Amino acid sequence: MADYPEFSVTADLVVLTVRDAALQVLLVRRGVEPYRGAWALPGGFVHADEDLDAAAVRELHEETGLTAPGGHLEQLASYGTPDRDPRGRVVTVAYLALLPDLPTPVAGSDAAGAAWVTLPVAELAFDHARILADGVERARAKLEYTPLATAFCPPEFTISELRAVYETVWGARLDPRNFHRKVTSTPGFVEPVGRSVTAERGRPAQLFRRGPARVLHPPMLRPGS
Amino acid sequence: MADYPEFSVTADLVVLTVRDAALQVLLVRRGVEPYRGAWALPGGFVHADEDLDAAAVRELHEETGLTAPGGHLEQLASYGTPDRDPRGRVVTVAYLALLPDLPTPVAGSDAAGAAWVTLPVAELAFDHARILADGVERARAKLEYTPLATAFCPPEFTISELRAVYETVWGARLDPRNFHRKVTSTPGFVEPVGRSVTAERGRPAQLFRRGPARVLHPPMLRPGS
DNA sequence: CCCTTTTTCGTCACCATGACGATAAGCGCC
DNA sequence: GGCGCTTATCGTCATGGTGACGAAAAAGGG
Numbered sequence: 092m093a094d095y096p097e098f099s100v101t102a103d104l105v106v107l108t109v110r111d112a113a114l115q116v117l118l119v120r121r122g123v124e125p126y127r128g129a130w131a132l133p134g135g136f137v138h139a140d141e142d143l144d145a146a147a148v149r150e151l152h153e154e155t156g157l158t159a160p161g162g163h164l165e166q167l168a169s170y171g172t173p174d175r176d177p178r179g180r181v182v183t184v185a186y187l188a189l190l191p192d193l194p195t196p197v198a199g200s201d202a203a204g205a206a207w208v209t210l211p212v213a214e215l216a217f218d219h220a221r222i223l224a225d226g227v228e229r230a231r232a233k234l235e236y237t238p239l240a241t242a243f244c245p246p247e248f249t250i251s252e253l254r255a256v257y258e259t260v261w262g263a264r265l266d267p268r269n270f271h272r273k274v275t276s277t278p279g280f281v282e283p284v285g286r287s288v289t290a291e292r293g294r295p296a297q298l299f300r301r302g303p304a305r306v307l308h309p310p311m312l313r314p315g316s
Numbered sequence: 317m318a319d320y321p322e323f324s325v326t327a328d329l330v331v332l333t334v335r336d337a338a339l340q341v342l343l344v345r346r347g348v349e350p351y352r353g354a355w356a357l358p359g360g361f362v363h364a365d366e367d368l369d370a371a372a373v374r375e376l377h378e379e380t381g382l383t384a385p386g387g388h389l390e391q392l393a394s395y396g397t398p399d400r401d402p403r404g405r406v407v408t409v410a411y412l413a414l415l416p417d418l419p420t421p422v423a424g425s426d427a428a429g430a431a432w433v434t435l436p437v438a439e440l441a442f443d444h445a446r447i448l449a450d451g452v453e454r455a456r457a458k459l460e461y462t463p464l465a466t467a468f469c470p471p472e473f474t475i476s477e478l479r480a481v482y483e484t485v486w487g488a489r490l491d492p493r494n495f496h497r498k499v500t501s502t503p504g505f506v507e508p509v510g511r512s513v514t515a516e517r518g519r520p521a522q523l524f525r526r527g528p529a530r531v532l533h534p535p536m537l538r539p540g541s
Numbered sequence: 542c543c544c545t546t547t548t549t550c551g552t553c554a555c556c557a558t559g560a561c562g563a564t565a566a567g568c569g570c571c
Numbered sequence: 572g573g574c575g576c577t578t579a580t581c582g583t584c585a586t587g588g589t590g591a592c593g594a595a596a597a598a599g600g601g
Binding site for chain 3: 476517
């Protein structure tokens with residue numbers, strides 16, 4: 092019947108963050124063939140005695156220097172078209188990471204030149220454009236029915252910061268008053284910290300931290316649907 | 317740095333159907349070690365020059381003898397814990413298939429004894445219990461915001477049959493009147509065929525076919541949430 | 542013809558939501 | 572200090588989706 096071919100398995104990462112009112116993705120410049128010099132998703136081969144999730148966490152740490160405290164990491168999908176890598180048969184298990192806008196530079200990184208790139212991205216190596224598109228769509232969808240937008244925020248944040256995340260990821264404007272009511276009335280979404288901070292302008296805003304909810308009831312639906 | 321170990325890659329299937337008012341999964345009895353004689357998900361190794369999706373379609377055809385017309389097939393997740401298969405390093409790309417209750421027997425199948433088993437299932441080989449649980453949860457969630465319940469139905473069906481699918485997969489009773497209003501008022505969910513059929517008892521019911529919608533607006537939410 | 546069953550249509554109260562007004566509370570400036 | 576600007580936060584109101592339930596329609600069986 093079938094032959095049992097040998098595969099290489101990589102764990103690649105779609106690392107998203109919100110910086111400067113823009114959705115950005117962490118990319119690396121490839122230093123070796125194929126696609127030398129092109130942008131690519133960070134990632135690498137899964138080690139011999141390593142779990143897939145562990146490989147993703149390791150790659151994330153190697154590329155960003157962080158263990159993503161407060162961030163989010165989940166499996167996205169797997170890609171294994173026979174000719175997707177000219178070096179041979181490679182199956183990539185893609186992961187989606189959502190991180191807050193960290194003041195930490197990408198320096199100390201393993202890759203030769205990692206950088207945050209604002210979406211949309213022009214061209215990527217391999218089938219990474221497709222993987223990136225799938226990751227972005229997953230993130231957009233998950234903001235609707237999970238509190239995952241808080242993964243883009245620091246441990247303590249204001250409702251306005253949270254709204255800016257939604258507006259950036261969805262590319263749509265949300266009414267500040269209705270958004271405030273919705274977030275504070277959804278059980279377990281956010282919890283008040285008790286303190287307030289004053290931004291550059293306007294009335295001081297109350298600080299919140301992430302709540303215990305894992306899903307939003309009812310969901311936060313995208314406008315125009 | 318890293319070594320580049322060799323992996324075997326399999327495509328395993330969580331094939332679900334609704335039969336006899338029960339949610340059932342297609343399982344095979346393993347004829348070889350390891351886990352000889354135990355129930356397992358159908359599946360097999362991905363061929364040398366074969367896409368992952370193509371391998372899933374091929375395995376589905378080999379096990380059920382069908383190309384799943386009107387059914388649904390999507391990638392579920394990948395599993396690659398180092399010790400999940402005692403024969404070596406195996407990564408499984410799991411797929412979820414939703415099929416109507418076909419009068420076709422599983423005969424002519426590749427596996428030694430494939431059968432429909434009513435959930436919940438006692439014990440499975442490898443980590444297939446985990447994969448099955450993930451597949452069932454995915455199916456339950458997708459019924460909420462997609463018209464995928466029609467994948468469990470024949471090409472033409474009544475609202476009651478569709479409701480029976482929801483009730484079986486969710487394990488909850490739904491009000492027939494509200495369900496009827498919801499389904500027929502959601503744009504693109506179902507389309508009237510124009511004919512009616514009379515069941516064993518009661519007033520004849522109108523026949524419907526699947527509509528063009530790919531998502532449900534608004535979603536059909538599970539009770540008790 | 543009456544009873545049972547299932548389908549299908551209506552009614553009503555309630556809740557979440559979108560659109561928007563109004564107030565509160567900071568800052569900079571004259 | 573007073574004024575204007577900006578942002579945060581609270582309220583109001585109409586609308587639409589939903590759960591609970593009544594009621595009529597349309598079959599079959601005694």
